[in-house]
Amino acid sequence: MGYKTDMKILYIMFDQLRFDYLSCAGHPTMHTPNIDRIAAKGVRFTNAYTQSPVCGAARMSAYTGRYVSSHGAQWNGYPLRVGEVTLGDHLRDAGVGCWLIGKTHMKADAAGMARLGLAPDSVIGARQAECGFDVWCRDDGLWAEGPDGRYDQKRSPYNEYLKSKGYGGNNPWADFANAATDGDDVASGWFMKNANQPANIDEPDSETPWLTTEAIKFMEATDGPYCVHISYIKPHWPYIVPAPYHDMYGPGDILPPVRDPSELDDPHPVYAAFTQGRVGQTFSKDHVRDTVIPAYMGLIKQCDDQMGRLLDYLDQSGQADDTMIILTSDHGDYLGDHWMGEKDLFHAPSVKVPLIIYDPRTSADATRGTTCDALVEAIDVTATIIDASGQTVPHHVVEGRSLMDYVEGRTPKAPRDYVISEYDYSSHPVGARLGLAPKDARLFMVATQDWKLVHCEGGLPPMLYDLRNDPDELRDLGRDPAYADVRAQMYEHLHAWGLRMSQRVTLSDDDIAAKQAGRKTGVMIGVFEEDDVPADETVCYRVKTPPRS
Amino acid sequence: MGYKTDMKILYIMFDQLRFDYLSCAGHPTMHTPNIDRIAAKGVRFTNAYTQSPVCGAARMSAYTGRYVSSHGAQWNGYPLRVGEVTLGDHLRDAGVGCWLIGKTHMKADAAGMARLGLAPDSVIGARQAECGFDVWCRDDGLWAEGPDGRYDQKRSPYNEYLKSKGYGGNNPWADFANAATDGDDVASGWFMKNANQPANIDEPDSETPWLTTEAIKFMEATDGPYCVHISYIKPHWPYIVPAPYHDMYGPGDILPPVRDPSELDDPHPVYAAFTQGRVGQTFSKDHVRDTVIPAYMGLIKQCDDQMGRLLDYLDQSGQADDTMIILTSDHGDYLGDHWMGEKDLFHAPSVKVPLIIYDPRTSADATRGTTCDALVEAIDVTATIIDASGQTVPHHVVEGRSLMDYVEGRTPKAPRDYVISEYDYSSHPVGARLGLAPKDARLFMVATQDWKLVHCEGGLPPMLYDLRNDPDELRDLGRDPAYADVRAQMYEHLHAWGLRMSQRVTLSDDDIAAKQAGRKTGVMIGVFEEDDVPADETVCYRVKTPPRS
Numbered sequence A, B: 001m002g003y004k005t006d007m008k009i010l011y012i013m014f015d016q017l018r019f020d021y022l023s024c025a026g027h028p029t030m031h032t033p034n035i036d037r038i039a040a041k042g043v044r045f046t047n048a049y050t051q052s053p054v055c056g057a058a059r060m061s062a063y064t065g066r067y068v069s070s071h072g073a074q075w076n077g078y079p080l081r082v083g084e085v086t087l088g089d090h091l092r093d094a095g096v097g098c099w100l101i102g103k104t105h106m107k108a109d110a111a112g113m114a115r116l117g118l119a120p121d122s123v124i125g126a127r128q129a130e131c132g133f134d135v136w137c138r139d140d141g142l143w144a145e146g147p148d149g150r151y152d153q154k155r156s157p158y159n160e161y162l163k164s165k166g167y168g169g170n171n172p173w174a175d176f177a178n179a180a181t182d183g184d185d186v187a188s189g190w191f192m193k194n195a196n197q198p199a200n201i202d203e204p205d206s207e208t209p210w211l212t213t214e215a216i217k218f219m220e221a222t223d224g225p226y227c228v229h230i231s232y233i234k235p236h237w238p239y240i241v242p243a244p245y246h247d248m249y250g251p252g253d254i255l256p257p258v259r260d261p262s263e264l265d266d267p268h269p270v271y272a273a274f275t276q277g278r279v280g281q282t283f284s285k286d287h288v289r290d291t292v293i294p295a296y297m298g299l300i301k302q303c304d305d306q307m308g309r310l311l312d313y314l315d316q317s318g319q320a321d322d323t324m325i326i327l328t329s330d331h332g333d334y335l336g337d338h339w340m341g342e343k344d345l346f347h348a349p350s351v352k353v354p355l356i357i358y359d360p361r362t363s364a365d366a367t368r369g370t371t372c373d374a375l376v377e378a379i380d381v382t383a384t385i386i387d388a389s390g391q392t393v394p395h396h397v398v399e400g401r402s403l404m405d406y407v408e409g410r411t412p413k414a415p416r417d418y419v420i421s422e423y424d425y426s427s428h429p430v431g432a433r434l435g436l437a438p439k440d441a442r443l444f445m446v447a448t449q450d451w452k453l454v455h456c457e458g459g460l461p462p463m464l465y466d467l468r469n470d471p472d473e474l475r476d477l478g479r480d481p482a483y484a485d486v487r488a489q490m491y492e493h494l495h496a497w498g499l500r501m502s503q504r505v506t507l508s509d510d511d512i513a514a515k516q517a518g519r520k521t522g523v524m525i526g527v528f529e530e531d532d533v534p535a536d537e538t539v540c541y542r543v544k545t546p547p548r549s
Helices: A033-041 A055-064 A087-093 A110-115 A123-129 A157-164 A172-177 A207-221 A269-276 A278-283 A286-316 A362-367 A378-388 A429-433 A481-498 A509-517 B033-041 B055-064 B087-093 B110-115 B123-129 B157-164 B172-177 B207-221 B269-276 B278-283 B286-316 B362-367 B378-388 B429-433 B481-498 B509-517
Strands: A008-014 A043-045 A097-102 A134-138 A179-182 A185-188 A226-231 A323-329 A355-358 A370-372 A419-424 A442-447 A451-456 A463-466 B008-014 B043-049 B097-102 B134-138 B179-182 B185-188 B226-231 B323-329 B352-358 B370-372 B419-424 B442-447 B451-456 B463-466
Touching: A008 A286, A008 A378, A033 A286, A033 A323, A033 A355, A055 A087, A055 A378, A055 A419, A087 A097, A087 A378, A097 A207, A110 A123, A123 A134, A134 A207, A157 A172, A157 A207, A172 A179, A172 A185, A207 A226, A207 A286, A269 A278, A269 A429, A278 A286, A323 A378, A429 B509, A442 A481, A451 A481, A463 A481, A481 B481, A509 B429, B008 B286, B008 B378, B033 B286, B033 B323, B033 B352, B043 B419, B055 B087, B055 B378, B055 B419, B087 B097, B087 B378, B097 B207, B110 B123, B123 B134, B134 B207, B157 B172, B157 B207, B172 B179, B172 B185, B207 B226, B207 B286, B269 B278, B269 B429, B278 B286, B323 B378, B352 B378, B442 B481, B451 B481, B463 B481
Parallel strands: A008 A226, A008 A323, A043 A370, A097 A134, A097 A226, B008 B226, B008 B323, B043 B370, B097 B134, B097 B226
Antiparallel strands: A043 A355, A179 A185, A323 A355, A419 A442, A442 A451, A451 A463, B043 B352, B179 B185, B323 B352, B419 B442, B442 B451, B451 B463
């Protein structure tokens, strides 16, 4: 297919970046000229869905190419089972390196590794513990601390960097990078009232430039072929950004919330529980949005400037023409839309992700600067990277479908009729508040171009949205008798998906074709007479009786 | 629960033993007084279903306690993915040994083991390669040979035994144990016309007595607590048995076939393809049944006599009172019923299995000699063994449900409303004959006490049987418009099952409850003011700004 075997792939992921907070996606005040530069050279997918609106589960799907229910790491901190095959395994099988710079939110299956005797400090063990990546630099970027200790026990290269630059204390991530000052005191970014103040850090020392520097260092030091996952922590909360980004945007730049009081009339119990929680209540307040969203936009602006720095480096180092760029996010952020904050549910601001693919090869010239509104999933990116590396996607393991047909302007061999996203909220306070057993605190979204259905386990009713006539998803038709037929159609998709083959991971379709061809090994089933089968198959059974001593 | 920690469990499995070929199950001419002795001391389950009507998939479910679609080893020779947790892992975690004597039909995931650097000759590697068992003696009992070599490349302890006893040639399993003689020539048991002749072997040297001897040797040499899987090869084909069993039964002892010409009128395409194959055609001939079934019955009679030998050993060695006995099979055998041979589909003779559980403890006294017609599955036996060993069944991994409530005469906490069995025929000639892609050559059976539905992937119609009014399953109602509502009800069960949580194997429900309780680690989501959360949670964020050098 004319793929350069020395190609480099930058698999860039931002965290909690909404699909619609880019100027190329039509945001009127959020200017992202550098991300737009990538879109101008590639294809921007306008209907890309995450596999789960939560970091951990979404990322385990992105790194395995498998649905959340298939890999089982269904929420943050749920270990990915040992032996689950990752993007890194697939790429290394083809001699392509697979590197990590930044966040994965992956928790290793320590019990499973111990059961298999895998030492975390061995190469194999380290890859198991790092979701299949070779680690240039891992920093999950959540160095929270409370009375019960740290949220994340791992070492933070970023905190070590800050200390080396003279930032004091044990946790400069918290005290400087994610805090302003109030006189002599820390004004923590964890308190969103501080979001409109500048982070108390030199801008080049903040997280996004630091990670970009690491990425450039990696590219300077490493020859292809490789895929490097450049995984930024921002614009994920804490929502605070250093000058000059902290006041680039103000309340006048933010869009009105997409919400309607009628959404809170007779709401679905799961939706109601989320809106009634602290996050939903807080983000439903205008002064919170006026304070937080400008900081969120500033963080995105900083991300965009760092994309510019990365693109300039590629141009200057002559790598722009053999470096593929995939830019996406793990999920979105409600920011007060639908009376919600954070993510957790399946309205567009949460479940849709930005996705831009720039392929430098001439085979992609036909689609440069175009958009594609086909239904695609995060796991399709995994398949795309494998395909773009010149390999056959192992569909007995990888459930994603390569997007290269779209990138190269062909009619896709396997377009998606619907997309799936899942959410396990058994560990979320809402699961407990609704008194649901863990297995019942699960949601499944199935969406077509026209409809979005959310199935709820635990005997709860579904949610349904008419995406054509109610694009803002303000009317839940899940319990409206008039839409029983639509729900039945959507359930047909979900039920077919539920019976998919997801675990036959040790044998490919080609292996099975070979089995069908069959080896003649003398197993005779239903054979009454010798003559019922070709003589050559029974030679071993038509012999003299051996001697017996 | 008063469980003896030194208890021994004999997990006895016959291969291809029909549920109804036991005198305790009502067979009029097949006398099995020794198996009946076990039934008289325990509970006989009359509605026990295999997870798949094929050896390999059924056994991988039995040894993991998981559905075929959950473990993914969907047919014979499909490797069980490395790291899949087995009965042996669960028992050893509780200090209970788990041993194998005989057949597993397990194929190791060599590629997965290599990826994880597991050496097959290490203890961990060996358990991975042997489906979690410690091996006293493994012999899968299919030493077929053809122009392309052996069906099974492994070492055969049984062949080595025969050679040590003076049986000549390279494969005395084929030339003596599974063959008669015709003058100087081998009259192979692979040719069913020879089924009514005596195998050319001293009866004590044949497979079933040999394996029983190994089991007794194991019990003499091993202290509890343990579970030992005594896994017989017979009465599985080749259908041939030594004297005196070869002529204990004749055509007059066999039951008429359960079949009706109407089954072949407008048959379901999958059913049609199986009946039209060699096996179905051959077993539909009366002279084949008259020749083969008496041998099958003779093999069962020999199995029953060996059960007597085992029971006598337990009595004489004083172990009968602290040894639990579970007796079952991996699937049945059509033997010409429904114009079929072998297994493959879901009529009762194929999908139902015998299941007898004898628990010596007084806690089971109330149920001795009773039958239980509750719907149960093969994976429930796995859960029962774990429960009987005094452990909590880890339901985030094991999908089976313990039968101890039934054994101890309690109303079960979690009775099954329906049972599931699956069949992947993508490697079977029928899959190729129907031109189905591997993922489409899959069948799912869902059965209640009243109905049995078989869903077929690949756009094929379902099959449906009315078990109350058509207990012999002679009328397929799968395409009858009059039964659309019944099919819809049965599909509800299947679709709910399809969305089950089967892969969250690294976290238990208790782990999730602990997560809900939560640790205070300073992650503040949706907090605008310090006062929005208890002060103790934000101590780390209400500090003086550290010095900066």
